[in-house]
Amino acid sequence: MSVTALPTVCCAPLAAATLSAEQAAATAELFRALADPARVRIVNLLATTEGEPVCICNLTEPLGLTQPTVSHHMKKLVDAGLVERQQRGRWAFFTLRAAAVETLASVADLKGACC
Amino acid sequence: MSVTALPTVCCAPLAAATLSAEQAAATAELFRALADPARVRIVNLLATTEGEPVCICNLTEPLGLTQPTVSHHMKKLVDAGLVERQQRGRWAFFTLRAAAVETLASVADLKGACC
Numbered sequence: 553m554s555v556t557a558l559p560t561v562c563c564a565p566l567a568a569a570t571l572s573a574e575q576a577a578a579t580a581e582l583f584r585a586l587a588d589p590a591r592v593r594i595v596n597l598l599a600t601t602e603g604e605p606v607c608i609c610n611l612t613e614p615l616g617l618t619q620p621t622v623s624h625h626m627k628k629l630v631d632a633g634l635v636e637r638q639q640r641g642r643w644a645f646f647t648l649r650a651a652a653v654e655t656l657a658s659v660a661d662l663k664g665a666c667c
Numbered sequence: 668m669s670v671t672a673l674p675t676v677c678c679a680p681l682a683a684a685t686l687s688a689e690q691a692a693a694t695a696e697l698f699r700a701l702a703d704p705a706r707v708r709i710v711n712l713l714a715t716t717e718g719e720p721v722c723i724c725n726l727t728e729p730l731g732l733t734q735p736t737v738s739h740h741m742k743k744l745v746d747a748g749l750v751e752r753q754q755r756g757r758w759a760f761f762t763l764r765a766a767a768v769e770t771l772a773s774v775a776d777l778k779g780a781c782c
Contacts, residue, residue: 566707566771567714576704576711584702589691592681592698596691599682656681660775 563659579659585632590617591625598635598648605638605645678774694774700747705732706740713750713763720753720760 563579564571571579586592593615598606611622626646629635634652638645678694679686686694701707708730713721726737741761744750749767753760 566701566710568711569715571708571711573704573708576707579707580702580704583698583707586681587695587699587702589688589695592691592694593686593688595681596683596686600684656775657772660771 563655565658565661567661582632582634582656582659585628585634588625588628590615590621591629594622594625594629595634595648598646601647603647605647607640608644608646611646678770680773680776682776697747697749697771697774700743700749703740703743705730705736706744709737709740709744710749710763713761716762718762720762722755723759723761726761 563582564575566579568575586595594611597611597614608619608622608626612619615622617625623644626635626637626644629646630637632652634649634656636647636649638647678697679690681694683690701710709726712726712729723734723737723741727734730737732740738759741750741752741759744761745752747767749764749771751762751764753762
């Protein structure tokens, strides 16, 4: 099982009192991983399986994409630390990373910061 | 005062039970608006003023960017519906949009969806 660590300099909440240039770059990187409709749909599909790993062979049809294209998007999600990859025989299985789910929610939380 | 509406087809939570192609595209568009370190820093600056409109003239120095560059990023944030623009004499002032703050937090909320 391969585990990908989140980048060393991680993102900071958008409403953080102070935000370094490195944190801003890491935060933008996290959003960039989701700035694509196919990757939004992949994360959505993984989010609706209640933590059950999903075989890439079961993603191509609902997404209407070829396996190389799904693999390309999966690599970006894994690199961003949002998704975890497990190899089982010939197939790769994917789950959302719990830590990334927490990170994304806290990064995007601007409530209390305005209005 | 100019008010920009959110796109008609709006984004849906990443963990939504069903996600149409249009919603996935709108969600990706919202993330794309934040997929840039300068825009992350702008949103951060606006988030830390407690709803007080910020003059573009006060953003160039903390960002270390020229006014045309800040204006370019502001246009993208306004187009995405994240930021509101008010013209006061020769200067443009900006605030975070309350609705967008809510939307972003709910879109990025994957908690309960996994693990």
